[in-house]
Each structure stands twice: as C-alpha cells, then as structure tokens.
Amino acid sequence: MACGLLGIILNALLFAGKLFAGMLSGSVAVTADAFNNLSDAGSSIVSMLGFKLAGQKADSYHPFGHGRMEYVAGLIVAMLIVLMGAELAQSGLEKIAEPQQVTFTALTAVILSASIAVKLFMFAYNRVIGSRIGSVSMLAASTDSISDTAATAVVLISAVVSHFTGIQIDGWCGTAVGLFIIYAGCRAAYDTVSPLLGQRPSGEFVENVKKTVLAHREIEGVHDIVVHNYGPECVMVTLHAEVPAEGDILALHDAVDAAERDLEETLGCIATIHMDPVVNDADTRRLREETAEAVKRIDQRITIHDFRAADCSGGKRLSFDALVPFGMEKSDEELTAMIRDSAAAETGCEIDVKVEKGYV
Structure with a gap:
C-alpha cells in the first residue's frame, strides 16, 4: 500500500509541474507528458486496489485465494499505458500538421530534469520491490516509469533543439514518445496476460522442485510435473514420484509425505505427489x-x-x-x-x- 501511495503522490506532483511547464512553453509534448503522469497516478490507484483485492483470504468460492487479481490490476495498468501512448501520439501528429512556436525557459528545463530524476528513482524502487515480492503490477509500474523517463528525456531534448535551432520538432518528438509508450504498454500487457493464461514455470523453479523431491533417497525419479500459479502467494505443484515397486508401501508413503512438506517449506507451494511404483530389475x-x-x-x-x-x-x-x-x-x-x-x-x-x- 505504501508503494502505491508513494507513486500517487510523486506522479501527482510531476503532473502539476509538467502541466505548468507545458502551459508556460506552449509545448504539446510537455503537456502530453504531464497527462501521462496523471494516468500514472491513476495506475498507482489501480495497483493499490489490486494489492488489496489480491490480499483477501481464500473462501469457499475461491479456495486458492485472490492472488490473480494482482495480474488483472497489472493488465489494467498496461491498458492505461497503451491508451495514454495513443493519446500522446495523436497530439504529436496534430502538432506536426499545425506546428506552433515553443517557448523554452530555464524553469521548463529544471522541471523536466527533475521529472527524469524522480522517474528513475521510481523505476529502481518499483523494480527492486516488485522483484523481491514477485509483484507483476509493480514490475509493470517500473516499466511505465522507465518509459516515462525516456519520454521526458525526448521532450527535453526537443525543447532544447527547438530553442537553439528554431527547428520545430515538438510534434515529431511527441509522436515518437507516444509510440514508445504504446510499445512499453504492450510489453507490460504481455507480462501480465501470460501468467493469467498459464505460463511455463521458470527452469530454476522446476529444478528446485526436482532437487527437493529427489533429496529423499526412497524416491528414484520424478515426472509429470505440473505447476499452477494462482498468484504470487499461491503456487500449486503436482508430480509423479517414482518409487521401487518392491519397497515398503508405508515407508514410501512417509517419504512422499515428507517431500510434500519440504516443497511447502522450501518453495512455499502447495504440493500433491502421486506415488508411482516402478520395477527396476x-x-x-x-x-x-x-x-x-x-x-x-x-x-x-x-x-x-x-x-x-x-x-x-x-x-x-x-x-x-x-x-x-x-x-x-x-x-x-x-x-x-x-x-x-x-x-x-x-x-x-x-x-x-x-x-x-x-x-x-
């Protein structure tokens, strides 16, 4: 919740500063970039709501919890990114068709430079925390932040070029920024849709599952591993464990139960193991x-x-x-x-x- 609140506050401040700079300079690119930050504030609200919904306890209708709501929130954030990119691109095209003189001031440069610094901080913050807790929506927010950094840098460069050369590239830069943001939004959407559809688990996770199960000497092999992801906090693993057909059935069952507990304790997943007797003469x-x-x-x-x-x-x-x-x-x-x-x-x-x- 604190992460989302920080994003709302910072993006609201950036919106106000850039809107003032855009009105002062008459730059459509700066103004569009300001509204991009306003959409980011809205995205942070969506992320906070997603966290809250995802944190609800499991119930009779959703026995695996509500963790996938975070993926849904991440998808909404990605859609907002794409929408804002389209708006920016449209504004840029309009400026290309009807170019206007842009006024560049030192205050505009300071505001845009400060915005770049803030967005770099937000990128690093969301990336580190999102990776640490496995939050798709925070990783999507980090993608959005680095996109905003690039967008604002392009806007700043266009303002400087226009001021010192008289060449009006504000519209072209605004269009380029919009297209870049659309691309970033599509990438973020893919990253959130993939776990919703049911993506393949990482090779590292699968190897850890195998290593944990095979650590029990009674188990000779594993196959038919299936991993279901119901959100960052709820992963279910099912697999077949090969055990010697001539072994003591009770001892083998105890070993399988122990392997299930180890998977839960070491990897934090719900595990169900089918005992598969094999003849090995x-x-x-x-x-x-x-x-x-x-x-x-x-x-x-x-x-x-x-x-x-x-x-x-x-x-x-x-x-x-x-x-x-x-x-x-x-x-x-x-x-x-x-x-x-x-x-x-x-x-x-x-x-x-x-x-x-x-x-x-």
Missing part, C-alpha cells in the same frame, strides 16, 4: 534403455517415463508415456505410430505408448 532396465534409444532416433528431445514391462501371450508388452516437445511438425497420432514401430523393431515386444506434452 535387470531385464526391465535393458528393455527401457533399448526403448529410449529407439525413441531418441525419432527425435533427441523425446523422453519416456512410466515404463512397464508385462508378460503377454506373444512375449513382452511394453507400456510407457512419451514426452514430446511443443512445436513438432508431426501430429501426436503420427508420433505415436512412429514411436510404436521404432520401439517394437528395437525390442521385439508389443508396444503400448501414450504421447503427451510437458507442462514444465
């Missing part, structure tokens, strides 16, 4: 290695898991899942047939394969 290992080699010949990126070898009337029946990357040219049906044929030719066994995509 010499014959099964050989068949798995042969199958993996056969699959790799199709594409080096394909991996297998949930491998089972069972006796059947014709010999052995191998069942497994094949994890294929996104973006492959072949359809899942075509890949299934290719994997089945390749594995059957390599092992001489009947093959039952399920092709699936990875979520991490």
Whole structure:
C-alpha cells in the first residue's frame, strides 16, 4: 500500500509541474507528458486496489485465494499505458500538421530534469520491490516509469533543439514518445496476460522442485510435473514420484509425505505427489534403455517415463508415456505410430505408448 501511495503522490506532483511547464512553453509534448503522469497516478490507484483485492483470504468460492487479481490490476495498468501512448501520439501528429512556436525557459528545463530524476528513482524502487515480492503490477509500474523517463528525456531534448535551432520538432518528438509508450504498454500487457493464461514455470523453479523431491533417497525419479500459479502467494505443484515397486508401501508413503512438506517449506507451494511404483530389475532396465534409444532416433528431445514391462501371450508388452516437445511438425497420432514401430523393431515386444506434452 505504501508503494502505491508513494507513486500517487510523486506522479501527482510531476503532473502539476509538467502541466505548468507545458502551459508556460506552449509545448504539446510537455503537456502530453504531464497527462501521462496523471494516468500514472491513476495506475498507482489501480495497483493499490489490486494489492488489496489480491490480499483477501481464500473462501469457499475461491479456495486458492485472490492472488490473480494482482495480474488483472497489472493488465489494467498496461491498458492505461497503451491508451495514454495513443493519446500522446495523436497530439504529436496534430502538432506536426499545425506546428506552433515553443517557448523554452530555464524553469521548463529544471522541471523536466527533475521529472527524469524522480522517474528513475521510481523505476529502481518499483523494480527492486516488485522483484523481491514477485509483484507483476509493480514490475509493470517500473516499466511505465522507465518509459516515462525516456519520454521526458525526448521532450527535453526537443525543447532544447527547438530553442537553439528554431527547428520545430515538438510534434515529431511527441509522436515518437507516444509510440514508445504504446510499445512499453504492450510489453507490460504481455507480462501480465501470460501468467493469467498459464505460463511455463521458470527452469530454476522446476529444478528446485526436482532437487527437493529427489533429496529423499526412497524416491528414484520424478515426472509429470505440473505447476499452477494462482498468484504470487499461491503456487500449486503436482508430480509423479517414482518409487521401487518392491519397497515398503508405508515407508514410501512417509517419504512422499515428507517431500510434500519440504516443497511447502522450501518453495512455499502447495504440493500433491502421486506415488508411482516402478520395477527396476535387470531385464526391465535393458528393455527401457533399448526403448529410449529407439525413441531418441525419432527425435533427441523425446523422453519416456512410466515404463512397464508385462508378460503377454506373444512375449513382452511394453507400456510407457512419451514426452514430446511443443512445436513438432508431426501430429501426436503420427508420433505415436512412429514411436510404436521404432520401439517394437528395437525390442521385439508389443508396444503400448501414450504421447503427451510437458507442462514444465
């Protein structure tokens, strides 16, 4: 809340100062930049509201909390940035069509220079705090601040150039500033929409999940990791943990429970682990290695898991899942047939394969 209040106060002061400078100089770029700061104050209000809504406790209708409201707030901020950029670009185009003399004063230079310094501070402040607490809306605000810094710098340069050369580039600079702000807003929108849609977790987070689970010696491997993000404070992880089929079921269950607790304590996530018993005798290992080699010949990126070898009337029946990357040219049906044929030719066994995509 304090972060949002600081943003409101600073942007309101910048708006007042730039509006005065714009009226004094007659510069459409300076005036437009002032209203850009006014929209930033509104964005800070939206961010504060988003924080408040996101901080509500979970209830019967929203058992995972309201953390995604912060992403919604970040998206609204991004939309406001784009809207203001469009307004700035339009004002600049109008000034290009009907150029007007701009009066440059030392006071204008001081106000714009002070604005740049304040916006650089706000960029650093929002970036550091936003990264520390994982706040998408604060990171969006930091993007907005650095955009404002560039915009004000361009406005200041245009005023200086116009004053000393007589060349009226105020409209061109205003248009350039507007387009730059539109671009920054679109980038901020992408950063907030992505977690709402369900983006892939970071590789570092996935590796930490694997490391935490595999720290338990009873667990031999992990696969089918799925990460759901319900906001910065609520992340749910589900995965399959491979355990020896011949092990003590109670001891293995205790190990899985301990791994779930470790994930919650070390990574702050809600964890649900499915215990997946695997047979690891010499014959099964050989068949798995042969199958993996056969699959790799199709594409080096394909991996297998949930491998089972069972006796059947014709010999052995191998069942497994094949994890294929996104973006492959072949359809899942075509890949299934290719994997089945390749594995059957390599092992001489009947093959039952399920092709699936990875979520991490």
